Amino acid sequence: MPELPEVETVMRGISPALLGRRIVRAETYRADLRWPLPDRFADRLQGRRVLDLARRSKYILAALDDGWTWLIHLGMTGRLAVGALDATAEAVGVFARDPGGGRLGGLGPHDHVMLETAEHRLIYNDVRRFGAMDLAPTSEIASHKLLARLGPEPLSDGFDGAYLAARLAGRIFSLKSALMDQKIVAGLGNIYVCEALWRARLSPEKPAGQASRRQLAMLSKAVKSVLEEAIESGGSSLRDYRQADGALGYFQHNFKVYGREQRPCPRRGCGGDVRRIQQQGRSSFFCPSCQS
DNA sequence: CTCAGCTCCTGCGGGC
DNA sequence: TGCCCGCAGGAGCTGA
Secondary structure, eight states: OOOHHHHHHHHHHHHHHHTTOBOOEEEESSSBSSSBOOTTHHHHHTTOBEEEEEEETTEEEEEETTSEEEEEEOTTTEEEEEEESSTTSOOOOTTOSSTTTGGGGSOOTTEEEEEEOSSEEEEEEESSOOOEEEEEEGGGGGGSTTTTTOOOOTTSTTOSHHHHHHHHTTOOSBHHHHHHOTTTSSSOOHHHHHHHHHHTTOOTTSBGGGSOHHHHHHHHHHHHHHHHHHHHHHHHTGGGGGGSOGGGGGTTOOOSSTTOTTSBOOSTTTOOBOEEEEETTEEEEEOTTTOO
């Protein structure tokens, strides 16, 4: 489900229940997600206090009080549902389902990890199990195998037109591929890549090395604004998720091109129709008449 | 090194 | 109604 804005929103959503809290109980219901869970995973979470919550790319990083960091990736379908155990606890049911009913009473299909603090229960659910969890020493977290080669955060100052120009010079692969490549920029996925390219009026098929400096400056700005708006949308609609299904994870976002094949391009005065093509086995949505 | 294609897994919606 | 096919928001791995 999640790209950077959704992961950011999930992290903020679980923060009230986890940050500064002690994990008093932890259980796993299968030994593997995408990869095997660490040895004695539940035991190693149990009793730990969460000192810090952060996001890097699409990973959530929870620093624990024993010097280890709990790393979470939601894959395609991972969700973290939070519910209150104590009637006095703050209700922070981001992505919670059936909050008033039996949800907390027992496990549902594809619930793989559960933990409790004094006041809340948090359940990791992942239908396709492309998600991942790991434990790594906090002092070495940046060199974790999954994080070490990630490119810059798209919302950081280091991600700009000059960076893209340097990184893409001479490259023959497409702009779509470039933005999807986590080593070039970390945290984008299929949806926001399509949206950013539309916003920058650049074709997903354009060879990356052929984009001008000016176009790449526009593109970096488009990436930032698309993500910022999505985070803002997620943050502002956070409360709605208390009783919403996780399927709304993309925040009833009004995508301009994603999923809008054959519908009119929403750009004023364009008049074109959105097309869908396949690139690297993934769908790209774009408007051929205003994106080149 | 570069890049395209395959792969893991499950569920859903559309067409016949 | 039931079956088959294509598709799904990720990303590591393989091999040309």
